[in-house]
Amino acid sequence: MAMNRAVETSDPRTDAELLAASGARSEAAFRVLYDRFERRVFRYVSTFIRQPALAEEVVIDTMTAVWHGAAGFGGTSRASTWIFGIARHKALDAVRKSASANRTAGVSLDAIEEIEDEAATPAADAERVSGSREMQRALAQLSADHREILRLAFYEELPYDDIAALLAIPQNTVKTRVFYAKQQLKRELARLGAEAST
């Protein structure tokens, strides 16, 4: 798995083993699991929610649900798929509540795209790490669906059948969505490259 490289811990146990130990009420195991997933869950949630404070609330809800529900992990999917499933549900729930508060009806991920951070500005974007800025800007131009599928497939490196289960879509849809997301991403990168060269 890809992202574990960023917050790798020395604990040799797998995510599934840590989850099982957390289910047996080992707070030490949960702390290791938490270190592995806190940033990943936050970034995944940020795919839909661009208000950092709200995304953080979703992370808190997700990780406490992981602790309290760890004993219920059946091991039929990757531990990461299970955790991202919880995060996705919590994030969409937060989006619905936010939309409801704004008197917006018929909310779905496809329709709402994401909750924008009102404080986000081009200047704030420019503060991001410069080496990856172009890619981040290109990603920001994609739909939430495309950003999500690229993250799950290319960053989390989940198997397509896990992604299909997580998103409740057929596996063939996962393949075509990855295909079109990549196409769109390449177009955006090309456009940004052209802008930079002019």
Place this chain on the structure above:
Amino acid sequence: MSVSGRQPHVAIDEYVTGALPPDEQRAVEAHIFECDECRAELEATRRLHARLQAALDDEPGPSERVRRDVFAQIAARPQASSAGVPAPDVANVAGAPGAPGGRDGEPTNVVRPSRWSRAPSLPRWAQLAAVVLIVVQAALLIRPLTEPAVPPDQVVPRGVGQAALHLRVVFNPAATDAQIRDVLRTLGARVVDGPSASGAYRLELQGADPKAVAAAIAAARAQQDVLQSVDAAP
């Protein structure tokens, strides 16, 4: 995506991320060896994959307060599962392998209290009164076993030559179990019936001195925090 804009002939995206099983990986490798178009696509996808990972690695994480809040919440309810409280059924996330989706494809990880952990529908005073009734009845059952044996010539048949006084009482909903027991002890009474539809209980005072009972009732009436009403019952 292929370099030409068409779908590649094999699962190059999954191959790059290592998501393919070994036999399919070998099949992709065999195909790439022969197909120039897919070999070019593989190189392009590898570059994109690396750039994407670097960019997403550089994204900011949450603030420190997230960790603090999570572990504070865990400390506040550390034994949720092991104490018999059902854990959230988070395994039933929509689309999770082997887990049915909820309504409209929503996850079904709704936490509902167990049937046995729901708050009882009876008011508190009724619960207390029921406890008192059980305690009194249990005491009456045990009493013959614990009382010292009485010589047969001293046995006086109960109910013969003894006046039984009955009272109808309504306990204050806020009264505690201990307060109710104190009142019953003071009156020398036991609960023989109730609660009625109006929440009243019937108490029986065996062989009590009428003057003493009257005084006890007056004293009980004064305890409005325990008794809402005390009346003589037929």
